[in-house]
Amino acid sequence: MKLVVALLALLWAAGNLFAAGLMLTNGIAAKTAAKGLTEQGLLVLGALLLAALALSLIWQCVDLLRSETNESA
Amino acid sequence: MSWLAFAIGLILAVIGIGGAIALASSSAQPWDPELTDNLIFAKSLPFILGFGILSGLARAASDRWVTERRPDGAIRRFSPGTALNHWINALGFLIAITTGSVQYLIGVADATLPFPLFWVYRLHFIGASLMVYSAALFVTHRLITGDTRLLPGRGEWIRHFRGLAHELPRPLGNVVAGVLGLDLRREPPPVGQFTYYEKAFSFPVWVLLLGLIIVTGLLKAMRYVAPIPGEVLWWASALHVAAMILLAAKFLDHLRYVLAPSRWPLLRSMVQTWVSQEYVRLRHPLWFESVQREERGPAPGGVGSAPEPARGGPHVAGGSGP
Numbered sequence: 001m002k003l004v005v006a007l008l009a010l011l012w013a014a015g016n017l018f019a020a021g022l023m024l025t026n027g028i029a030a031k032t033a034a035k036g037l038t039e040q041g042l043l044v045l046g047a048l049l050l051a052a053l054a055l056s057l058i059w060q061c062v063d064l065l066r067s068e069t070n071e072s073a
Numbered sequence: 074m075s076w077l078a079f080a081i082g083l084i085l086a087v088i089g090i091g092g093a094i095a096l097a098s099s100s101a102q103p104w105d106p107e108l109t110d111n112l113i114f115a116k117s118l119p120f121i122l123g124f125g126i127l128s129g130l131a132r133a134a135s136d137r138w139v140t141e142r143r144p145d146g147a148i149r150r151f152s153p154g155t156a157l158n159h160w161i162n163a164l165g166f167l168i169a170i171t172t173g174s175v176q177y178l179i180g181v182a183d184a185t186l187p188f189p190l191f192w193v194y195r196l197h198f199i200g201a202s203l204m205v206y207s208a209a210l211f212v213t214h215r216l217i218t219g220d221t222r223l224l225p226g227r228g229e230w231i232r233h234f235r236g237l238a239h240e241l242p243r244p245l246g247n248v249v250a251g252v253l254g255l256d257l258r259r260e261p262p263p264v265g266q267f268t269y270y271e272k273a274f275s276f277p278v279w280v281l282l283l284g285l286i287i288v289t290g291l292l293k294a295m296r297y298v299a300p301i302p303g304e305v306l307w308w309a310s311a312l313h314v315a316a317m318i319l320l321a322a323k324f325l326d327h328l329r330y331v332l333a334p335s336r337w338p339l340l341r342s343m344v345q346t347w348v349s350q351e352y353v354r355l356r357h358p359l360w361f362e363s364v365q366r367e368e369r370g371p372a373p374g375g376v377g378s379a380p381e382p383a384r385g386g387p388h389v390a391g392g393s394g395p
Contacts, residue, residue, distance in 0.1 A: 023181060026182055046318045050325065057328050057329045
């Protein structure tokens with residue numbers, strides 16, 4: 001069960017990393033720069049927040065998978 | 074009585090939502106699929122809210138206010154109704170945030186979808202309906218029962234922040250302790266039914282963000298059936314997007330927290346509703362003590378051994394878990 005839950009969470013974290021990437025690349029693009037610093041800042045900050053939390057979730061999933069392996073060993 | 078309230082709510086919701094669908098789907102209306110879905114959602118909202126309120130009434134009426142134990146000693150942490158409502162909200166949240174993110178990201182990236190956009194909106198409204206129902210149920214239940222166990226009580230915030238700082242990863246805990254002037258060399262306070270992270274951070278943030286996204290979403294949805302000033306609509310849209318991004322972040326944090334191997338039994342309890350006695354004794358000693366006190370019952374004279382009453386609500390695990 002832990003394996004299934006951890007894999008689903010990894011999938012979710014990957015989706016969030018993808019979204020963060022899109023927000024970051026568009027946040028620093030010229031078309032967003034034309035809209036002003038606030039628009040850019042919000043996109044970049046949002047992207048960084050999502051990426052940081054997605055990475056910490058990936059770390060936790062690896063921990064969960066390790067504990068599953070240890071229990072079944 | 075409780076089943077009657079639930080049944081009345083369900084029947085009214087089916088009639089109301091069915092009526093809205095029938096009206097919008099009649100060939101007399103010139104609306105495109107996106108506007109049709111929006112109008113169905115907007116006209117269904119009073120019925121969804123009403124059904125949620127009646128379900129909350131029904132839940133409050135059926136609460137049992139006793140700690141339940143299995144023969145193996147396991148203690149009930151959440152009532153089945155609580156677990157069910159959590160998963161209804163989770164399903165709605167997942168649908169709504171995924172479809173909301175798609176709408177937002179295709180706007181940010183100037184992209185187009187390989188299928189009609191109204192499907193994304195349709196799913197978004199379904200997810201939002203589940204969230205509105207779940208929120209109405211939860212709020213009604215809490216207002217009636219006065220159960221505030223998921224929040225620190227008056228004068229307890231400092232102790233909760235100290236517990237929170239201990240529960241956070243060490244570097245983050247140090248930052249929180251530094252900002253709030255907490256002494257982490259002191260022993261962490263014992264944990265009750267809910268952890269300090271859940272009470273001092275997680276639950277208040279969920280309430281704030283879910284409340285914001287639901288209220289702003291309702292304003293946006295009502296714009297075709299009620300005159301909403303343009304400025305209000307602009308702010309509602311901006312705050313809706315901001316709440317969505319913060320909720321996406323909060324959900325990642327929620328998963329990070331509940332997927333810690335040491336908290337796996339707590340995650341399982343959100344499905345099975347039970348936690349083993351041993352786990353409660355080791356990880357939630359304050360709760361274990363309170364359950365034991367409750368089982369011993371009031372001592373003759375009643376001083377010092379009566380169960381500790383919860384603030385404004387049940388002191389027990391089984392009857393009306395959050």
